[in-house]
Amino acid sequence: MSSYQSNEIKLINTSLIDPHPDNPRKNIGDVTDLAASIKTNGLLTPLSVVPNGERYRVIAGHRRLAACKYAGIVAVPCFVLQLGPLQQLEAMVTENCQREQLTVLEEADANVAHRLGRSGDYVRDRVKAASIKTEVRASRDDFGQISIGQLVAIARYDGQPDRQKELAQAAGTSNFDYTLRRIERDDRDRQWVESVAALLGEPDSGINLIPDPEKPYSDPEWRYIGCMFPSTGTPEEAIEKIRELNPAAVSIHTVSQQVYLWTRRDKTADAEKEARRAAEQAERDARRHALEEYAAASADKRMAWLHGHLHGVKRDKLVETTARLGLLQIIDPDPQGYTQALSTWNDKCGVEQFTTISGIEPERALAELRYHLDEPDWAVWAVQILAARIEWFIDPEDWTSTSDISRRIPGYYQILQDLGYTPADDETSHLDQLIAAITEADSDENEEDEENNQ
Template identity: 30%
Template sequence: MAKKNLNDRCPLQDECERKCEYKFRELECDYYANNGVGEDRTIPDQEERRDEAERKAYEEQYEADLAGVEDDDEPTAQPAKGVITYISVKELHPHPDNPRKDVGDVTELAESIKVNGVLQNLTVVPNMVTGEISGDTWQRGYKVIIGHRRLAAAKLAGLETLPCVVVNMSEREQLSTMLTENMQRSDLTVYEQAQGFQMMLDMGDTVEDIAEKSGFSATTVRRRVKLLELDKDKFKKSEERGVTLFEYMELDKLKSPERKNEMLDYIGTENFKYKLKQAIDAEATAERKAKWVELLSAFATQVESRTGYRTVKSDYVSSKIEMERPDDADTVEYFFCIEKWGYIALMVKDEPTAATPEEEAKRREEQMKQERKDAAAKALSEATARAYELRADFVATVSAAAIKKRLADVVALWAYAEYRDDTNWLTEEEIMQATGVGPFAEDDEDGEDDAAFTLQAVTDAIGKTPEKALLRMIYARLGDGKSEGYFRSYWNSYTMKHEENEKLDRIYALLVKLGYEMSDDEKALQDGTHELFNEEAE
């Protein structure tokens, strides 16, 4: 669904995940104010305002410093609450409940502080401690509410005092303030944000309260909190790979917590999309298998092996879930077996035959080899279709900028395929998908196409990204599809044979240039090393 209230001035619009209500006054937005750093992440007129505000703050701070100088023989007064006061770094302590457990690398900030000083005060509260034996309460320095990175950088820079504002807050107010301030920073990890949101919920805030305080949507808050259901150690390792919230959201396509945690090993790698599709398929297969078991168990007994049984009916887990109850099911004992690649066999006990034991063993062996080959062929077809879906998804979502950089390669592959007569005619549906025009109306009585499909309609549809429409049109002409793969079945072999596919090689080569990352399974299908090619020895 398209995002509402887009701000085309702000380079951070796509990553902030929030509606924008600050157009032409972006500096008032906490997300821009905290993260608008760098050549491609700033708005010129807002940065002029920022510079002016910082200069003014620096001048006011300097004047406050002069006014606060005291004679050495006078006792140091207790810092006034609500007023900027310089406090010794030794008396400032990180808050134990700060949701941001790691302040990160503060080297660059420390260098800036050495040159410019600290331009923004810290917010602190008195650190009250209670003696375990006496029970007396007294103050031991201050706890930082806002400014943990500045404190760490100031220590690294060698500063002895820092500008602080001392405030009175209840423990709940302290935690709420730290959470709200930290939630608006882009360098807070997704897991830390999730923990912060959960802490706010534990304090009694509603999802809507958190959304209002943090600036995130209620949906984003719920999604982040849901991430806490995942394995903590695996999640933190995945964060080191720079995983985005969108990728974590992809895990919602799975129902099983176990499978979600398995995917954390792949998320952030080139294998994630393929493994996710595989896991989704496996989950669907498991659900179908359970329905098959329920259906067959009504008149047959499940067994682990087909040895000693004769198959009377067969099917696959992926097929339509239906099998008629045999007419003689009340008098004949039936059994069923579901094998590794989803092959289903409805069986009866084997009867003695006139064949010798050697002949019967050979017949059974050949039958099982053929069935396993059929199952491997089905599994290869599913893997091939899965790989195609990844390629098609990439073509549908690749950026116009990436296509522009490789436009010559795109057109060259098209020209080569046309010259070799290795292209397909486009259907009306493919044209509609590629251009975004349509759908077509039914032909009128004169057999003319829908009058709405005009040159101007196509021009309007492709809009500002004709490169994307061009790639989609060419990709459709190249004829990629669910059956485009690297295997072939031979009648005189019980193994699935790898087969070269130059056309698909060329498609992959182009997509990789555009930024596509092939999974290990796709590479194994391409070079013939996939386990499915050697499932059964000849």
């Protein structure tokens, strides 16, 4: 057994395993024959992987992983290793050398760190940046001024020039993180749909998988009754939910990244009535999903702007903003709220939003806060704290309700706009709808009070 293996084998869903971004072998080649062999004989040699958050990265077995995905294999046996970044690179070089010679360029990339006396991360980041094609570099005149971190993020989408150009245009602005997160979210949604499609395609799935009807809402055979999308849960949870609903058929819609549910049109009146109720519920679910997407996107945009602009605001304006944000939150919906010590930020009260706005790692946030709140630049930190708490309180439902939180959203936007923030068109539209709903609710409440007083 290699020194880079363990005795423990774990069965892992292929949708949770990613190729390692630092794999020295850039081209895994054609895996058609290997996929056919694995489909016939099974995977004879487990993969070697390392944890990456809630997912995994391949150390040994990139071709086997690609072949398993090509063959529709849902789960594969894996050795789960605990290796540092340099150990991971060394293990991948060793594995490739043992199986098949690396190209001269790949071997040079793996060893250049030692020759330059630089860290492996330093060299790998610059190799990735150097791989960006001329077409993408030409998309802006000051491409060479983009930071190395943003260049690495752009290089990650090699072979997708449109996405690389989109990221390049956002580089150096407060919208870069938002754009990158949106692209990453699109990728996760695509992977989710592909995983669900693979599970539905299993011979024993017991679910009727059909092509999308050409006329989805007027097809003579199928009636639309609902859909599943990534927020439904893991691919496995989505399959279980589909089984519970027991539709006559399902189809995969790759454009919307959803799974559509269908019933036959020759059902009884009761079944049609149930289908209508299901369709209405699906529509409500779709609206909620769209609202969740909007709420996440608008929060990302606001916090990215705060991160990129607060340190450039004059001190007297920050002091004024601190007072306004404090007054906006003086009646705290959380009975404990601000009375809790800052140490509670480890698991609640806005630590994630604060680290996004400030750019400070969560483990350092508390110490930095305690230091700066006693320093001359306290105002910018106070604004970051108070803005983070408001961002933490806002939920998707607050955009359509008249709760204590929703009533603060218009005031929060006014404060941000006074700092220089410019809402996008969709934010303005949602904000106008929210203000109208609050005005209507206040009007109804006043009418009810007048009737009670008569």
